[in-house]
Amino acid sequence: MAKLATGIADNQALTQVSEAIGTVGVPVVVFPRINAAHARHPAWERHIETWTASSVAHPSQHQAARLAGGTSVSILAHCLL
DSSP states (O other): OHHHHHTOOOSHHHHHHHHHHTSTTOOEEEEEEOOHHHHTSTTHHHHHHHHHHTTEEOOOHHHHHHHOOSSOOEEEEEEOO
16 A cells, blocks of 8 residues: 555556556545554555545545455555546
């Protein structure tokens, strides 16, 4: 999530999502799969703010923590064309 929020696109998935975020008229939805400890990390709120400023739809910090399943972090991103 940090990579996506800071524009680091060092693999194919992040490259595709990063390009979609930068494309005018392409809505992007990101749903992070995180645990509660990750959601409490001090940097998490800044990443959420970055996504919001970039018009990326996402669940709130509390929703993401509540819906988290497991301890890994994964991205499920849909670029709705």
